[in-house]
Amino acid sequence: MTPSSPLTCRQVVEMLTDYLEGALAPSTAAALEEHLATCPGCSTYLAQISHTVRLLGAVTPDELPESTQKGLVAAFRGLRPPRP
Amino acid sequence: MSALKPAPIQPALQPTELALAARLIAGDEAAFAEIVAAYSPLMLHVARGFVATRTSAEDVVQETWLQVSCSLEGFEGRSTLRTWVLAITRNVGRRHGAAEARELAWSQLDDGGGTVDPQRFRGSQDPWAGGWTTAGAPVAWSPEQLALDGEALTLMTRCLRELPLRQRTVVELRDVDGLDAGAVCDIFGISASNQRVLLHRGRAKLRQLLEDYYGGREAAP
Numbered sequence: 001m002t003p004s005s006p007l008t009c010r011q012v013v014e015m016l017t018d019y020l021e022g023a024l025a026p027s028t029a030a031a032l033e034e035h036l037a038t039c040p041g042c043s044t045y046l047a048q049i050s051h052t053v054r055l056l057g058a059v060t061p062d063e064l065p066e067s068t069q070k071g072l073v074a075a076f077r078g079l080r081p082p083r084p
Numbered sequence: 085m086s087a088l089k090p091a092p093i094q095p096a097l098q099p100t101e102l103a104l105a106a107r108l109i110a111g112d113e114a115a116f117a118e119i120v121a122a123y124s125p126l127m128l129h130v131a132r133g134f135v136a137t138r139t140s141a142e143d144v145v146q147e148t149w150l151q152v153s154c155s156l157e158g159f160e161g162r163s164t165l166r167t168w169v170l171a172i173t174r175n176v177g178r179r180h181g182a183a184e185a186r187e188l189a190w191s192q193l194d195d196g197g198g199t200v201d202p203q204r205f206r207g208s209q210d211p212w213a214g215g216w217t218t219a220g221a222p223v224a225w226s227p228e229q230l231a232l233d234g235e236a237l238t239l240m241t242r243c244l245r246e247l248p249l250r251q252r253t254v255v256e257l258r259d260v261d262g263l264d265a266g267a268v269c270d271i272f273g274i275s276a277s278n279q280r281v282l283l284h285r286g287r288a289k290l291r292q293l294l295e296d297y298y299g300g301r302e303a304a305p
Contacts, residue, residue, distance in 0.1 A: 008214025010205040014198060017284035021265065023276070041221035045200075045291075048222060052291045055233065055240050056259035061125035064145055069124070072149045073117045079153045082111035 007035045012042045016049050102161035109156045120149060123166055126261045127173045130271055133253040134177035136186050144180050148173045167267065174271045190250065190272045199288030222295065229298040236294060243293045251286035258283055 007015075012035055018024050019032055036043045064072075107115040124145055131144035152169055159168050204220025206212050216222075244252055244260075253272075257263040269279050 008205070009216045010198065010200070010202070010214040013200050013288075014284070017280050017287060021280055021283075023280060039216075041216035044222045044224045048225065048291050048295065049287055051225070051230070052240075052287055052294055053259050055236055055294070056244075056255065056290070057262070058233075058237055059241050059244065059260045061260060062128045064120070064124040064128065064142060068142060068146060069117070069120050072120055072146065073113055075150060076116045076153050077111070077113055079150075080109070080111040080156075082113065
């Protein structure tokens with residue numbers, strides 16, 4: 001950042017989720033983008049947050065145990081016998 | 085005739101969702117097995133927002149499915165079936181949480197502390213106050229480091245479980261399951277900004293853990 005920048009790095013890092021979610025006012029988003037364009041530290045930080053989100057997208061979702069799923073289907077069969 | 089259509093007052097009926105419900109009402113076991121497999125991962129994450137353990141969360145999901153099976157006729161197709169099932173999960177989860185005498189204060193705001201170690205920024209006396217210090221600025225992860233994604237993924241899965249529960253629940257639903265922000269707010273009765281605070285704090289902690297793991301920053305003296 002430069003001394004004349006309206007946003008500091010310390011402020012920018014706390015605004016990145018709001019930014020990624022499109023929740024910032026257009027003027028604030030513009031100021032943030034201006035900051036990112038000239039600040040390698042913050043643009044690296046943003047890239048790392050984005051990488052973190054991408055990795056999270058690859059985490060295997062929690063599954064209900066197979067036996068529980070089978071038990072539920074059996075219970076469903078009892079509750080709702082197939083209709084022609 | 086006006087080119088402008090009035091906005092619908094009721095959400096539009098969802099024919100494909102009604103058709104799916106009709107198959108379930110008719111006792112289509114394969115359709116039921118399919119939605120159990122598809123929605124249960126999300127439901128487990130929703131349930132974990134209300135109850136203390138993974139086992140309790142499984143109980144919530146099981147009870148929800150039984151309740152869904154019995155009340156399919158009540159689905160009106162004004163939302164997706166998934167949204168309807170998640171609302172039931174929330175109700176069952178909330179009841180189990182109350183029975184465990186465990187009420188997570190979902191509406192309570194997190195304290196406003198920063199998510200990045202303040203030592204990494206220049207102090208107020210510095211002409212560049214609030215900017216990264218030389219040692220504190222994040223160092224880009226190298227392609228070699230990023231190639232270790234398999235290990236990073238294992239780490240991420242483990243670290244997710246160690247996040248404070250509300251942050252963990254929001255991060256899991258948003259970033260792992262891909263649920264949209266509005267749905268998360270509806271389920272837990274939180275504001276959009278509170279949802280973003282929880283998401284941000286969770287993501288920032290996980291980024292820090294990855295940074296420590298990749299060794300991108302020299303240890304502080």
